[in-house]
Amino acid sequence: MDDRIRDLPGHGDPTEYDTIADSLYQVFITARNLAPSRHSTNCSTHPYGPVDPESPQGWGQCLFCNSNRRIGDPRARQEVANAPLQYEIPPPPYTHEALLERMRQINEIAFELNYRSPDEDFSIAADLVHGAFIIARELSRPRSSSRCLRHPGAPIDPTAQGGPRCMFCVAEEHRTGAVPPPQIRNRPRRTLPGRRQPGPPN
Structure with missing residues (x-):
């Protein structure tokens, strides 16, 4: 699996990461079964x-x-x-380099594993493999023209400041206050045809 990831040209095509994600999930199932149940x-x-x-x-x-x-x-x-109830989900950005780094960590701990290893080592291995699966799964998603490294398959907001941008990043900036909320302008009320405006009181 490590050799397949290293052989990808450049960042690879999402379809190539698709098969890698499937294989990593099978490795995760094995690592999860060797680790203590959660x-x-x-x-x-x-x-x-x-x-x-x-x-x-x-x-x-x-x-x-x-x-x-x-x-x-x-x-x-x-x-x-x-103990942790959920296996690790690494933070973005999800890049080819992040996947390579995660595979390096997996190789280091897998080299030391044996049938006498403590349960904690198998739990760490399961977390690392699950994180690699998450990264490969995100890289397998169709990539939008926003070129967002954090959300490769995110939709695009065409009305965002500075041109079309990742909709998830724009929404996060609005939630954190980095971008002021849009201003609502009050339009003057128009008189409907055939209806007279009320005159001044007598």
Whole structure:
């Protein structure tokens, strides 16, 4: 897989990254199966139970266990802080160079892995491979003429300042206040045909 990525000319075509993303996802499935399982609650008693939306600091995410602890049930098990529930999603920009760097990290940790490696090493490997899959998946999307490195397949805003630009970047600038919101101009009201304007009071 590493050789295939390095052999891509330039930045490659999205269709070439498409097959790479499929292969990386299969590698991720293998890495995920070797790593410790990640449940929604990280609770050994209720691994697939509901998640507590207001879990206090230092408590687990299991709503059942936290409810018992809130009412002072002495049988409530002391939970440890949760492990990550979601595999890593690297931040943009998603470029060919970022994918190469991620593959270098994967090769380094895979070289050291063996059947005696701790669970944490397999978890790190699964996160790294998932990140490589995310980058390859984004590079496989059709690229717009906005040439945005953060959102390669984003739609274009033709009315953006400075010419057509990535719609996602423009929306983010509006949310953060980097670009002032558009001004709404009040138009004078027009009189409809056949209707007389009210005159001054007597």
